[in-house]
Amino acid sequence: MAILSAEGALGSVPIGDFHTEAGGVIDDVTIAYRRWGELQVAADGATNIILVEHALTGDPDAADWWGALIGPGKALDTERWCVICTNVIGGCNGSTGPASPHPDDGKAWGSRFPAVSIRDQVHAEHRFLRELGVGHVHAVIGGSMGGARTLEWTLLYPGSLDAACVIAVSARASAWQIGIQSAQISAITRDPDWHGGDYYDVCEGPVTGLAAARRIAHLTYRGEMELDERFGTTPQQGEDPLGTHRRPDQRFAVDSYLDYQGLKLVQRFDAGAYVALTEALNRHDIGRCRGGLNKALYSSKVPTMVIGVDTDILYPYHQQEHLSRNLGNLLGMHKLVSPVGHDAFLTEDRQMDRLLRRFISLANDGAEPTDGFGHDPEGEWII
């Protein structure tokens, strides 16, 4: 049986050289992860692993950002399941990404880092599990970019998972998503401190551009009605946005809030990784080399639950309806009702709790699981 890092601790697994879908090579890749709950492996290799896939600027600490959903007795019950969350390849939270040292010279990969696709991310994660000696997971769950990975899991490795839960994502990038995502990339690359992606030895990096990108992104993550309820046209305390001349230090409250969102991200995220992962989202396309979107979706045999948000601007609900109409083995389709928008899968704990419990139940055929792991859940599913 694989030896995993201590519960909640950041571990890392080298997976060797990685060849990307587009033909690039990333040498000596490491995938970082955290896990909660004990791993159980049945005689046939089946495991009790639930793989949780983080979103664009997420990290492997899923028990933090999904704290209401992961833990003993919670929807993803760590007394029963071994929850694992990796950091995506191209990221900056432990896995190899643009900020990582290049094996040749020890300097950051920077502009040398090849473009990765969502499929690359999944292949790398699959390699990570293989290195751990794991050939099967019970379920893969993820929202947004994590949802895109979850969907690719069902098509790249259908024999390796029992069920999937795909949240707030689409079958491929829409033109609008590519447009707004490219605007974010451009905000970063237009920053003089970007240096063509090779800023790591030169300066702090394009922090102004990254903050600007986050500002745009955040407006696609939150519902416009929620923002308006919270901020409206209220001035930021102590500032006057209605003065005789426009002044950037005299703001509406919403601008101050968005500035703060940008500042927070800059403190915890690398601009190069942001560009790399945003590019991966631009390349998201379930249909590529599979005869198109609907043929690809129909070919999916993994029982898959789809969840969308009624007020999602970035991944509008009709995109999840499209998934549910075309997936080959639909386990269920659910709507988060929330003013919050796209981020609702991170904030609507109560609805997510019910939906993930339902997913876990359905993934076990709705019956009490007889999973051979010596655990006897008490059937307290709240639907």
Added chain:
Amino acid sequence: MAILSAEGALGSVPIGDFHTEAGGVIDDVTIAYRRWGELQVAADGATNIILVEHALTGDPDAADWWGALIGPGKALDTERWCVICTNVIGGCNGSTGPASPHPDDGKAWGSRFPAVSIRDQVHAEHRFLRELGVGHVHAVIGGSMGGARTLEWTLLYPGSLDAACVIAVSARASAWQIGIQSAQISAITRDPDWHGGDYYDVCEGPVTGLAAARRIAHLTYRGEMELDERFGTTPQQGEDPLGTHRRPDQRFAVDSYLDYQGLKLVQRFDAGAYVALTEALNRHDIGRCRGGLNKALYSSKVPTMVIGVDTDILYPYHQQEHLSRNLGNLLGMHKLVSPVGHDAFLTEDRQMDRLLRRFISLANDGAEPTDGFGHDPEGEWII
């Protein structure tokens, strides 16, 4: 009777020094305009003027951008009405704005140009009419920023117009709108060629930043389903956006399209004016100093038609529903059904034709007008 510029020709009218709502002063303001159809003035001062209000980057050539709607026999029939379209104060199409010479030194106003509000725009336009000797217009019609001005007309000068048609706008800027608009301002002001707004004597100006702003804006002007139908994930012809490394010259078709939109704007619009007018939109608030939004709307006595677009991201339809629920004298509420989004009021000619004909009819009590202008319309209203 006022002497107007030749039909379709750009005219301009000096209106003197202008004091802004926020306490600034703009000296020697000129308002530019175009007009189509003959002006008729009745004994009591009533006129046959229909004032058309342009949007953010619009211009006074309404017979161009609303070519299907303005002209002989069209919805805004220039054989009957005198259609006038001014350029907004703060703009760059003939009226005084940041690029105009300051009377003191002949250099561009630049950063000295005071912030103008939507109310300022309307006051300036009212002054323009007064200078022409006109104290009354039959109707004011406008979409987007033009809709905001139309709404302010009904509250600032209710005795000066018979009816208003307010299209694709809200009673005030929403927090989301302020956020996305400020992101556009920031894209411009972060451009090193902005020079604090005083680039006019230094360089070509922040063209890269202006293009980036337009790119963001355009994604709020168009419906995501329309963009997706047109572009999807198609690569731009001759380019490969799926190569081994991300390259800005290897684009998806939608990115090429958005680059083109940015380039087109840069060739015809001044960045300083873009910032000034975007700031005006940030300050749009019907409720300011009027006891709040709904009290202000309820106080409106001018018969007002409201039109919204079902797929509008920037001014979602619920904002027009809000207007219609609260306006004191609602003439009607109509929905443009279109995949195009916000811009539908500029592109859905057939629907707009029917709605503007209906508006004109309702604004005359539905009866054949007895307007005393010696004109006998043939009652061909198509509803």
